[in-house]
Amino acid sequence: MEQVICKICNTSSNLHLEGKVLSKYVVKYFKCASCGFIQTEQPYWLQEAYKNAITSLDIGLLTRNNHLLPIIQAIVLKFYDPTKQFIDYGGGYGVLVRLMRDAGFDYYRQDIYCENLFAKHFDITDLSPDNLRFELLTAFEVFEHLENPVAEMEKMLKYSDNILFSTELQPNQDVNFNNWWYFTPETGQHISLFTLASLEALAGRFGLHLYSNGKNIHLLTKKRLSSFTFSCIVKRKIARAYSEIFNRKPSYLPKDFNSILNKIRQ
Ligand SMILES: [Zn+2]
Ligand SMILES: [Zn+2]
Numbered sequence: 355m356e357q358v359i360c361k362i363c364n365t366s367s368n369l370h371l372e373g374k375v376l377s378k379y380v381v382k383y384f385k386c387a388s389c390g391f392i393q394t395e396q397p398y399w400l401q402e403a404y405k406n407a408i409t410s411l412d413i414g415l416l417t418r419n420n421h422l423l424p425i426i427q428a429i430v431l432k433f434y435d436p437t438k439q440f441i442d443y444g445g446g447y448g449v450l451v452r453l454m455r456d457a458g459f460d461y462y463r464q465d466i467y468c469e470n471l472f473a474k475h476f477d478i479t480d481l482s483p484d485n486l487r488f489e490l491l492t493a494f495e496v497f498e499h500l501e502n503p504v505a506e507m508e509k510m511l512k513y514s515d516n517i518l519f520s521t522e523l524q525p526n527q528d529v530n531f532n533n534w535w536y537f538t539p540e541t542g543q544h545i546s547l548f549t550l551a552s553l554e555a556l557a558g559r560f561g562l563h564l565y566s567n568g569k570n571i572h573l574l575t576k577k578r579l580s581s582f583t584f585s586c587i588v589k590r591k592i593a594r595a596y597s598e599i600f601n602r603k604p605s606y607l608p609k610d611f612n613s614i615l616n617k618i619r620q
Contacts, residue, residue, distance in 0.1 A: 458603025
């Protein structure tokens with residue numbers, strides 16, 4: 355059987371399926387016998403896949419931000435220091451950064467592939483190089499795009515000890531193009547598909563604790579938290595109520611407006 359080494363746990367990963375990516379390349383997907391992580395063969399098609407960093411298929415972008423907003427706020431308010439600075443890694447157009455700043459959190463955007471449309475002046479490139487540590491790093495719909503998740507985690511951990519992220523976990527043992535939409539081979543961008551066990555292996559490699567809703571929202575953190583509290587607060591209705599009650603932070607909107615005005619006038 356054709357095998358490669360699992361990028362997450364370094365044991366052997368077996369050929370799981372073959373399928374057409376970007377409607378033309380026949381690509382092999384390997385699944386780890388130990389942690390269940392699925393990786394494609396060496397992804398030589400990425401340059402083509404990222405001609406548009408955010409594909410026309412990502413119509414869920416705005417709704418996703420809507421769902422995530424109260425969850426991020428509740429997690430920050432419950433477990434971390436909301437007065438510190440935050441970073442959205444792979445932050446795309448900057449929608450989440452702007453919304454979090456509107457809600458009173460000092461948020462910045464990082465994304466080397468995508469133009470910053472909504473969070474100009476609040477990019478990591480606007481911060482001084484000696485001020486690049488963050489209370490929490492968020493990375494939504496990023497991990498499934500990573501060619502080398504371990505190396506990328508090392509980069510993320512330079513920014514923060516705490517990583518809150520989303521990626522869909524494989525819903526069953528035998529996922530394929532027909533029974534799981536998340537492969538999206540038409541875009542060629544989803545090349546790393548996780549299981550809970552593979553996230554646990556990742557946490558183990560870096561000595562972090564993993565908290566997950568078992569589906570799509572996960573937290574890798576140096577801090578030891580109550581699993582029960584996490585599983586409650588990550589529920590949207592609870593998160594919404596919690597953040598509404600406990601978020602007393604004033605919006606950054608007026609302050610940001612004036613600081614951008616000053617920059618433009620200079
Ligand atoms: Zn593995
Ligand atoms: Zn994606």
